[in-house]
Amino acid sequence: KSGFISIIGRPNVGKSTFMNKVIGHKVAIMSDKAQTTRNKVQGVLTTDDAQMIFIDTPGIHKPKHALGDYMMKIAKNTLKEVDLIMFMVNVDESIGKGDEYIIELLKQTKTPVFLVLNKIDLIHPDQLLVEIEKYQKTMEFAEIVPISALEGLNIETLLTQFKRYL
Numbered sequence: 001k002s003g004f005i006s007i008i009g010r011p012n013v014g015k016s017t018f019m020n021k022v023i024g025h026k027v028a029i030m031s032d033k034a035q036t037t038r039n040k041v042q043g044v045l046t047t048d049d050a051q052m053i054f055i056d057t058p059g060i061h062k063p064k065h066a067l068g069d070y071m072m073k074i075a076k077n078t079l080k081e082v083d084l085i086m087f088m089v090n091v092d093e094s095i096g097k098g099d100e101y102i103i104e105l106l107k108q109t110k111t112p113v114f115l116v117l118n119k120i121d122l123i124h125p126d127q128l129l130v131e132i133e134k135y136q137k138t139m140e141f142a143e144i145v146p147i148s149a150l151e152g153l154n155i156e157t158l159l160t161q162f163k164r165y166l
Ligand code: GDP
Pocket: 009, 010, 011, 012, 013, 014, 015, 016, 017, 018, 118, 119, 120, 121, 122, 147, 148, 149, 150, 151
């Protein structure tokens, strides 16, 4: 099994921390040729039974007014072409404008979207359920997975779920 996963989320939600945790030193650097403006490979995770290619989608976390039509088109095309989208949010912060903007884009794609609620180490378990309900009202997610990228909580579960979609 092999597939492309687009990681999106506004700044500081923990995307880089997640990549470091998951890929760590096993990061396979792709040649510059493979890197296009459309999709920048952040890392490749190879396990016994799957290969996951994580890509960054430029332009997707910018507010609407700062995005040209061209960049918008590129972002949308990327989301269409990947096997799944990992939308990461900070569970310790309320849904912001940046998140709403991304959600609007996500609604326009048929690609399965994983909602990854990061930083669960910062909240009480009761609060987690409240946050999940809030996000469920915004759109339909293929899966909702709470994690802590920093503490490595539930990462294996997330990767197992990914494999089901590749
Ligand atoms: P990015 O901008 O989405 O790539 O976010 P970063 O990975 O750079 O993380 C932003 C900040 O959040 C850093 O200070 C991280 O240490 C912190 N952070 C990331 N993941 C977690 C987490 O699961 N729990 C906590 N408490 N902090 C986190």
